[in-house]
Amino acid sequence: MSTILVTGATGNVGSQVVRELRSRDAPTRAFVRDPEKAGVVLGADVDLAVGDFADATSIRRALDGVETVFLTSGDGPQKVEHETAVIDAAAAAGVSRIVKLTTVGARAGSPLPPFDWHGRIEEHLARSGVPAVILRSNFYMSNLLLSAEPIRHEERLFAPAGRGQIGMIDPRDVAVAAAVLLTTPGHEGNEYVVTGPAAISYQEVADDLTAATGRPVTYVDVPPEAARAALVASGMPDWLVQHLHAIFGVIREDGLAVTTGTVRELTGREPRRFADFARDHAAAFGAVAPAPAEGDPAQAVDR
Incomplete structure (x- = not known):
């Protein structure tokens, strides 16, 4: 090869x-x-x-x-x-x-x-x-890692996303699809749209993060202009402020709600759900360590 x-x-x-x-x-x-x-x-x-x-x-x-x-x-x-x-x-x-x-x-x-x-x-x-x-x-699940700090410290997920739904995808599934296209013949001239298995809202994202971390993560729907002002105040480049403001406008109108079966068709398996992504990255979002089981050596105390 x-x-x-x-x-x-x-x-x-x-x-x-x-x-x-x-x-x-x-x-x-x-x-x-x-x-x-x-x-x-x-x-x-x-x-x-x-x-x-x-x-x-x-x-x-x-x-x-x-x-x-x-x-x-x-x-x-x-x-x-x-x-x-x-x-x-x-x-x-x-x-x-x-x-x-x-x-x-x-x-x-x-x-x-x-x-x-x-x-x-x-x-x-x-x-x-x-x-x-x-x-x-479609929109990467890993974009949510940019919200990890307020989730860890405040247990809140801030976004001007309204109730919009997104067919977000794990970058690992993008990579598996890419590997198929790079290593097998017959794809030239074609276009493939890859997404997650279902369109989900930021409220559902918060629910999945709650389950994955053991902490009550609350979704806060930030008014779009307030979110834009916060981005400007952060010193973010103008082009990125413009993009983020606009992309969340698209999301609010379900403009990224598209889902396809392309990952399954190319790879033979279903793409990961956001719940899977949240579990795999639970530590980044401040997961609570499980309590030691009864009789666990971790409970031992020097006497």
């Missing part, structure tokens, strides 16, 4: 893709900027291509001997420039397939900056001539 290059390899999904490919014994190369961080996140024995999206030479070097690319990068104003640079270098290198990670709702001209960036990259990929697969993901 030829080498697969994973860009954004220490990121939320990219790191999981590296792990999944390696579990399948697929030759994998991770494009990373910080090898020390990569060692911590990915392990010491991963084939690293150290470079930067802004360094064309390092991209060309990373693509040497590569047939397939998993394309993702962090959000930010340079996202289009970064990912189109990889696409152009891949086209010049004769890469046979790019699997592009994008998002539900992406389109060029979207008022949500990351959706616009993804849409513009998709258009560039279509023009490049490189055989491509579009992997379109």
